[in-house]
Amino acid sequence: MSQNKVALKNFTEEELKEFVKSIGEPSFRGSQIYSWIYKGAKTFDDMKNIPKSLREKLEEVSFIGNLKIELSLKSNIDKTRKYLFELNDGNIIESVMMDYEDRVTVCISNQVGCRMGCRFCASTLEGLIRNLEPWEIIDQILKIQEDIGKRVSNLVLMGSGEPLDNFENTKKFLKIVNDKNGLNIGYRHITLSTCGIAPKMMELADLEIPINLALSLHSPYDEKRKEIMPIANAYPIKDILDACKYYIKKTNRRVTIEYSLIKGVNDSEKEAKELIRLLKGMLCHVNLIPVNNVEERDFKRPDKSHIYRFRDILEKNNIPATVRISMGSDIGGACGQLRRKHK
Template sequence: MKNLLDFTLEELQSWMKENGESAFRAKQIFSWIYNEVWNYDDMKNIPNSLKHKLKDNFYIGIPKIEEVYESSLDGTKKMLLRFNDGNIIESVIMQYKHGNSICISTQVGCRMGCKFCASTLGGRVRDLTCGEILSQVIIGKKICGDRISNIVLMGSGEPLDNFDNVMKFLKIVNADYGLNIGQRHITLSTCGIVPKIIELADKEMSITLAISLHAFSDEKRKEIMPIANKYSITEILDACRYYIDKTGRRITFEYSLVSGVNDGKEDARSLAKILKGMLCHVNLIPVNEIKENTLKRPSKKVIEEFEEILKSNGIEVTVRREMGADINAACGQLRKSYIESAK
């Protein structure tokens, strides 16, 4: 049995033709699925003979909603979703004035080992298929009862470590038979796998690339991100310039501020220096304090000073607003505490 959500329109059309059906049925079936009809018997314009064939060959891989936690502070909703094989992942829906955003996972766990991240504590369990990545957006739409207008690939997993599935997901989610979400409304966040950034640039899409930078020097970066042992900041910035050349898109640099580690004034000046002249934007993220490590969040004053130094050096910067602080909304935290409490 195959997951229908893993299919592009062209692939399903081919299957229809190979199985003696009209190709236009593929679009009808997707139209039902993307409008939240997940039972073949409810697909009114599909003949019974085809429904039987579909039942014999495909399942519609919508995961089970294990839990939905809603923040009483800002309405952020965190979903725990369970796939057929029992693996649980998490996705977060954030409601802003300009529309609904969803932060989705691309792998069960992650093997990148970033010190500040709960998703990596149990390593990478497996990649998600493109249909499993897509199903998070489909369920998110159902849960918020409204269109999802922005997607960020910033949940559990390193998207560029699951490249082919993520590329196929981007194609389907953007298609008019799919969820029709424009590439400009999609952000892919990576810890900096240089050859894959170049491969992504060569696809010339208009998605936003976000780099988890978190330090301005290789030495400092190695302290918190093992990937820094493989690719230097210079190599990452060169790959980013290539991405900008190919796509014309501004790069976002994510910088987690950790008290006493990378939040000093000198750190801010050094960061401004390496980014000077680049079409970019810095997103400062006061670190989430998780119980598994001792990283501390800087004071408000320190955060403001850091922001000011970047601004005065001509770097565009914002401080990320904390969403869902009361529901463990940071990457990987909820899945982990849920699995632990179920043991």
């Protein structure tokens, strides 16, 4: 594929109308093309009401963008499916579909690999290879919808990569995915997870779009957090919690505090009490995540009674907390593991 061709899924509807005008065609054709893209058109020939001359012109200067499903695994435990997608350059990314009774949630990647280096995550083991473009993020959703024959209603930007490290493409993706004539997924149904790039959290807040923000905290102590998450060397806990409070003020949305429970590392009563002190009075909710065992890492999951004791300490002190239920644990475990095994 020519490097000079434009990816049409990188455009909002208005931008696509402008693009069509720029190649000498009436702008209403942009809306028609946009509609075809989100109806699942794979080729320009699928666009039946577009004149042949325009289809030929589009073929020369642009592409629709189609990721290939390299591998799809279905859980025998629940309705979860894990996907590996092959990008145009041969790189592989991973997505997860979770089918609940009342909604279909997809966890999507926005980078190939990740440079954040969190020690409990398999996605970071090879570092960052490259950022994904908006169309590559969007196509994960389109391909999953097509595969399962159901509409995706909820999104979590929590697959491979740090969304705020790919901020411009993430911003563009959020705009496109919310487009009423496109995927039309409401902002309140989208959760963005970050390991805590404080300045970008503030920038996200300034956009004043009401998506849900989830912060990976994983320890209430700066020194311990640095051992688990290298990003903590750049942004101390005070800075990231200040950014959370700013986000709450700007969007009036409750922030989720992600806390991976690691046996003997961050799961003591002392840590629970310090977490209570830090979060007192903040509009937040703690999502406790019993860590997945990653072969290349030495972290282990605490036993069940220990996990629920940690939750109860928070709850008794008016910090809302839930324990995340592991979905599809029989088909690839932790984020990034399926991709690594496949490679």
